[in-house]
Amino acid sequence: xxxxxxSFASDFFVTGDPLxxxxxxxxxxxxxxxxxxxxxFKKWGWLWREWLTSVDHKKIGIxxxxxxxxxxxxxxxxxxxxxxxxxxxxxEFLTPDHxxxxxxxxxxxxxxxxxxxxxxxxxxxxxPLQIGARDVAFPFLNALSFWLFFSGAMLFNLSFVIGxxxxxxxxxxxxxxxxxxxxxxxxxFYIWGIQISGIGxxxxxxxxxxxxxxxxxxxxxxxxxxxFPWSVLSSCIAIIFSxxxxxxxxxxxxxxxxxGAHFFTLDGGGNPMMYINLIWMWGHPEVYxxxxxxxxxxxxIVSTFAKKKLFGYKSMVYAMMIISILxxxxxxxxxxxxGSGADVNAFFALTTMLIAIPTGAKxxxxxxxxxxxxxxxxxxMLWTIGFIPCFVTGGMTxxxxxxxxxxxxxxxxxxxxxxxxxxxxxxxxxxxxxxxYYWWPKLFGFKLHERIGKWAFWLWNxxxxxxxxxxxxxxxxxxxRRVATYGWDKGWWEMNLVSTIGAGLMGIAFVVxxxxxxxxxxxxxxxxxxxxxxxxxxxxxxxxxxxxxxFATLPQVTAQDEWWxxxxxxxxxxxxxxxxxxxxxxxxxxxGIPFVMSMFWFAAGFGFVFQWLWLIxxxxxxxxVCMLVHSFNxxxxxxxSVDEIKRTEAAIREVPN
Amino acid sequence: xxxHNGSGHxxxxxxxxxxxxxHPDPEELRTFGFWIYLMxxxxxxxxxxxxxxxxxxxxxxxxxxxxxxxxGGIITSTFILLTSSFTSGLxxxxxxxxxxxxxxxxxxxxxxxxxxxxxxEVREFIHLVHEGATIGTSAFLSAFFTLVxxxxxxxxxxxxxxxxxxxxxxxxxxxxxTKRKVNVISLFWHFLDVIWIFVFTIVYLMGxx
Amino acid sequence: xxxxxxxxxxxxxxHGSLKSYTLxxxxxxxxxxxxxxxxxxxxxxxxxxxxxxxxxxxxQLVVQLIFxxxxxxxxxxRYNLVTLILxxxxxxxxxxxxxxxxxxxxxxT
Numbered sequence: 015x016x017x018x019x020x021s022f023a024s025d026f027f028v029t030g031d032p033l034x035x036x037x038x039x040x041x042x043x044x045x046x047x048x049x050x051x052x053x054x055f056k057k058w059g060w061l062w063r064e065w066l067t068s069v070d071h072k073k074i075g076i077x078x079x080x081x082x083x084x085x086x087x088x089x090x091x092x093x094x095x096x097x098x099x100x101x102x103x104x105x106e107f108l109t110p111d112h113x114x115x116x117x118x119x120x121x122x123x124x125x126x127x128x129x130x131x132x133x134x135x136x137x138x139x140x141x142p143l144q145i146g147a148r149d150v151a152f153p154f155l156n157a158l159s160f161w162l163f164f165s166g167a168m169l170f171n172l173s174f175v176i177g178x179x180x181x182x183x184x185x186x187x188x189x190x191x192x193x194x195x196x197x198x199x200x201x202x203f204y205i206w207g208i209q210i211s212g213i214g215x216x217x218x219x220x221x222x223x224x225x226x227x228x229x230x231x232x233x234x235x236x237x238x239x240x241x242f243p244w245s246v247l248s249s250c251i252a253i254i255f256s257x258x259x260x261x262x263x264x265x266x267x268x269x270x271x272x273x274g275a276h277f278f279t280l281d282g283g284g285n286p287m288m289y290i291n292l293i294w295m296w297g298h299p300e301v302y303x304x305x306x307x308x309x310x311x312x313x314x315i316v317s318t319f320a321k322k323k324l325f326g327y328k329s330m331v332y333a334m335m336i337i338s339i340l341x342x343x344x345x346x347x348x349x350x351x352x353g354s355g356a357d358v359n360a361f362f363a364l365t366t367m368l369i370a371i372p373t374g375a376k377x378x379x380x381x382x383x384x385x386x387x388x389x390x391x392x393x394x395m396l397w398t399i400g401f402i403p404c405f406v407t408g409g410m411t412x413x414x415x416x417x418x419x420x421x422x423x424x425x426x427x428x429x430x431x432x433x434x435x436x437x438x439x440x441x442x443x444x445x446x447x448x449x450x451y452y453w454w455p456k457l458f459g460f461k462l463h464e465r466i467g468k469w470a471f472w473l474w475n476x477x478x479x480x481x482x483x484x485x486x487x488x489x490x491x492x493x494x495r496r497v498a499t500y501g502w503d504k505g506w507w508e509m510n511l512v513s514t515i516g517a518g519l520m521g522i523a524f525v526v527x528x529x530x531x532x533x534x535x536x537x538x539x540x541x542x543x544x545x546x547x548x549x550x551x552x553x554x555x556x557x558x559x560x561x562x563x564x565f566a567t568l569p570q571v572t573a574q575d576e577w578w579x580x581x582x583x584x585x586x587x588x589x590x591x592x593x594x595x596x597x598x599x600x601x602x603x604x605x606g607i608p609f610v611m612s613m614f615w616f617a618a619g620f621g622f623v624f625q626w627l628w629l630i631x632x633x634x635x636x637x638x639v640c641m642l643v644h645s646f647n648x649x650x651x652x653x654x655s656v657d658e659i660k661r662t663e664a665a666i667r668e669v670p671n
Numbered sequence: 672x673x674x675h676n677g678s679g680h681x682x683x684x685x686x687x688x689x690x691x692x693x694h695p696d697p698e699e700l701r702t703f704g705f706w707i708y709l710m711x712x713x714x715x716x717x718x719x720x721x722x723x724x725x726x727x728x729x730x731x732x733x734x735x736x737x738x739x740x741x742x743g744g745i746i747t748s749t750f751i752l753l754t755s756s757f758t759s760g761l762x763x764x765x766x767x768x769x770x771x772x773x774x775x776x777x778x779x780x781x782x783x784x785x786x787x788x789x790x791x792e793v794r795e796f797i798h799l800v801h802e803g804a805t806i807g808t809s810a811f812l813s814a815f816f817t818l819v820x821x822x823x824x825x826x827x828x829x830x831x832x833x834x835x836x837x838x839x840x841x842x843x844x845x846x847x848x849t850k851r852k853v854n855v856i857s858l859f860w861h862f863l864d865v866i867w868i869f870v871f872t873i874v875y876l877m878g879x880x
Numbered sequence: 881x882x883x884x885x886x887x888x889x890x891x892x893x894x895h896g897s898l899k900s901y902t903l904x905x906x907x908x909x910x911x912x913x914x915x916x917x918x919x920x921x922x923x924x925x926x927x928x929x930x931x932x933x934x935x936x937x938x939x940q941l942v943v944q945l946i947f948x949x950x951x952x953x954x955x956x957x958r959y960n961l962v963t964l965i966l967x968x969x970x971x972x973x974x975x976x977x978x979x980x981x982x983x984x985x986x987x988x989t
Contacts, residue, residue, distance in 0.1 A: 151700045151704060152700070152701070152704060155704075216711060219711075220704050220707045220708055220711070221704070223707055224700055224703055224704045224707065227703075227959055228695050228699075228700055228703065229695070229700075251966070254707060254710060254711050254714075255710075255711070255714055255966070255967065255970045256714075257711070258711045258712070258714035258715035258717075258718065259714060259715075259717075259718045259974065261715060262715050262718035262719055262722075263718065265817075266722060266817065269806070269813065269817060270813075273806050273807070274806065274807035275806045275807060275813035275816075275817070276729075276731070276807065276809060276810045276813045277722060277726065277810060277813050277814065277817075281731075282729075282731050282807070282808075282809055282810055282813075283726065283729030283730065283731035283809045283810035283811065284726070284729070284810045284813070285725070285726065285729070285810065285982070287982065287985070288722065288725055288726065288978070288982055291978055291981055291982055292718060292721070292722070292978070295718075295974055295977070295978075339966070339969075342970055342973055343973065345977075346977075346981055352985070353985065354981045354982075354984065354985050355984060355985070358980060358981055358984070638831075642835055645832075645835055645839070646835070646838075646839065648843065648848060703959065703960070706960050706963065707963055710963050710964065710966075710967035713967045713968070713971055714967065714970060714971060714974065717970075717971040717974045717975055718974060720975055721974050721975045721978035721979070722978075724975065724978070724979055725978055725979065725982045725983060742916075742919075742920065746916055749912060750909070750912070753905070753908050753909065753912060754905075756905075756908075756944070756948060757901060757902075757904070757905040757948075760896070760901040760904075760905075760948055761898075761901065763896075764896070764897070764898060764901065858949060861944050861948045861949050862949075864944060864948075865940070865941050865944050868908075868912075868937050868940045868941065868944075869937055869941075871912075871937075872915065872933050872934065872936070872937040873934075873937075876915055876916070876919045876933050877929075877930060877933060879919060880918075880919045880922075880924075880925070880929050880930075880933070
């Protein structure tokens with residue numbers, strides 16, 4: 015019996031690596047301390063009532079951002095481990111197998127479990143406030159989306175202590191991700207972790223399209239909507255049309271592995287190239303999905319901190335919509351070297367170059383917005399200004415890569431690695447940081463400490479360029495991506511050393527950011543105005559943090575920068591008349607079903623990974639029961655009475671300064 | 672009454688309702704959301720069709736479409752599904768006349784036709800497996816079983832949902848909520864019919880011609 | 881719950897009539913019989929057959945959209961139609977793009 019347990023455990027848990035034993039110990043310690051603290055302070059009920067069952071878009075958004083910060087930490091540690099391995103030639107810090115796992119999880123986590131939830135978090139907290147709505151269109155579905163993301167992310171992260179991590183690269187190209195070369199459970203963790211969170215992403219896409227198209231405040235015509243919701247709309251359009259491709263493709267890979275199908279296998283008539291073709295039909299729109307909202311954030315920030323109306327509003331809208339659709343027409347540039355023929359490569363090279371045009375138009379719009387503006391340089395604006403040169407150079411190296419014949423040289427070299435980190439960190443991460451600093455006071459009612467924030471900004475930026483600029487040169491010198499080590503004779507070590515130093519600086523910058531948050535909480539200086547940046551859009555017209563129902567009375571919108579215009583009118587003494595009378599507010603009830611259902615999905619996914627049929631069936635039956643229970647429940651909303659709104663509003667105003 | 676302004680924002684002003692509802696009609700939102708879901712499903716099936724079309728020639732020395740497909744049963748199930756799409760429409764018509772009995776009746780007919788379709792499909796799959804044509808035989812058959820099976824899975828889920836809805840109609844009658852649910856499931860059913868037409872044309876008809 | 885009667889312009893306008901359903905049903909029957917007859921009797925071959933079959937299928941799609949899903953009766957702004965068109969464009973990109981890239985692959989073939 016004991017022997018059986020031992021042999022099961024040695025297969026089930028990842029063994030033999032001191033780094034992972036260290037992680038095991040810290041995970042167990044962290045879990046025990048969380049349980050202890052929660053029990054000691056009797057917070058379990060609070061956690062369940064206020065967070066786990068919440069359908070409030072603001073709380074869901076905060077949970078998304080919290081989760082994405084944890085994932086940023088995990089993905090960042092992966093990155094530092096990789097850079098440590100590459101710091102000098104012939105390093106023996108990580109074995110090649112372990113290195114494969116780490117670059118795989120780094121990529122998956124950063125894109126799917128860091129960037130995506132960070133983005134969804136910002137969607138959630140800001141979009142309803144900016145369009146003057148009280149919640150998203152489908153609050154229940156919104157909670158379900160979050161919990162599906164969460165259980166998918168947990169399933170994926172579990173792989174590094176149980177069963178073993180995936181190691182076939184972030185897009186898991188077959189045949190390497192096929193059963194023949196990759197029998198272990200790592201690849202199944204990959205498939206199910208992404209699959210479960212992908213369903214959540216798809217539902218979020220639907221949710222925000224409906225919210226933006228149908229829930230805007232009275233008078234807010236589409237062309238009067240702030241730029242961030244526009245960017246969310248364009249991003250969500252790309253989500254709803256690309257995520258089903260991911261779902262289908264991973265399902266096919268799963269069938270290859272689980273049911274012995276021959277879609278992407280080397281035998282049986284399968285074609286691994288078909289996987290690469292399909293996965294990039296999702297993969298390319300995906301990078302635009304994450305960067306478009308960042309463009310929206312920059313537009314808001316530039317206009318607020320230059321105290322000017324956004325230059326070229328309409329061209330911005332069209333540019334984003336064009337990017338969203340055009341992103342579906344460029345996927346083959348990821349595999350020019352596959353050899354589809356000159357006509358195919360020429361077409362996709364051309365569409366790729368075309369996409370630079372709307373992007374360039376947007377950069378000019380931001381520059382012209384700043385032109386002759388009264389610019390102030392608070393942290394959100396710093397990140398925006400840091401973004402522009404970074405994204406422009408990153409984008410230009412992208413145009414170099416799009417030249418199909420030249421790509422045969424660049425393909426899968428460090429030149430490519432430098433390029434996509436340049437646009438993704440410079441565009442996406444800088445953008446979300448800018449957004450987080452900008453909207454932090456709206457989320458929590460206080461500003462983050464500016465000086466520490468500036469330290470973090472400069473450390474990030476210097477670290478970034480130190481890390482990635484040498485990688486362009488390394489790529490041209492012949493260093494290919496995913497190599498676990500290299501020889502002294504290559505002449506690469508100096509630049510790799512510099513690159514690792516840069517990565518370390520970014521790691522320090524992250525720690526400084528965490529310290530900034532802790533420091534700001536400790537020295538809390540509450541913002542009573544609700545409008546600390548002298549903002550222009552509706553989210554700044556309500557108290558921070560926003561009350562449960564957001565707007566006591568719905569705003570009547572007449573202008574593009576509604577709140578700015580309103581403030582101008584007030585300054586001229588022409589303030590609008592008496593506020594409209596309060597009326598009861600229709601709200602959705604909290605529900606535990608999203609959480610429970612996602613746990614069942616987690617169980618089913620875990621069962622699929624280890625091929626435990628009983629757990630698969632139990633999980634899926636649980637999911638079905640949850641759906642039916644929800645379908646049969648007709649009591650899922652309530653009204654907040656006028657008295658209660660009055661009490662809440664008075665309480666917000668009464669607090670002494 | 673709801674009025675639409677130019678921007679497409681439906682603003683609710685129900686004079687007789689004490690509760691002033693700021694949101695547009697929630698049931699309308701849900702119907703629109705479901706429509707977008709259907710579009711995502713179009714893409715899902717599109718991916719499976721793409722895989723089928725690319726891989727259908729790769730029979731790996733195994734049986735091809737001409738040897739495997741028995742068109743008699745396939746044509747029968749096609750007409751069954753077409754008819755069920757029509758009867759689900761009749762259910763919606765009955766609902767708008769306020770006739771709950773007819774509504775539940777037509778939904779039951781639709782569900783029965785759908786169940787017959789599934790039975791025929793399962794029998795076809797069993798027949799294929801007996802012929803030695805399984806999902807692991809060749810890339811062509813992997814793509815075939817996945818595409819047709821995914822459609823069948825959608826129909827089966829639709830059946831469970833339709834039965835749940837019939838029970839809800841018996842319990843609650845025709846309310847705005849059940850009305851939306853009937854509208855949505857009939858959209859789903861028409862959608863599955865359309866998908867089947869393309870499966871029928873691209874997989875079966877083009878397979879044997 | 882008559883209070884919601886008429887508050888839903890989309891759903892209220894989108895249920896058609898017995899006539900439209902019956903017409904749609906008849907059309908779809910005819911559009912199924914034609915391709916079946918072509919294939920079973922071997923009237924057309926090769927590309928011609930494929931084109932006619934696809935045309936019949938697309939016409940069926942149109943029939944279902946108009947007579948069963950009442951797409952024409954949608955009120956402005958016609959978001960349903962816009963999302964449908966976008967979806968069909970992306971669908972064509974996926975299917976035709978895959979065929980172009982994979983089946984005309986000069987290395988594989």
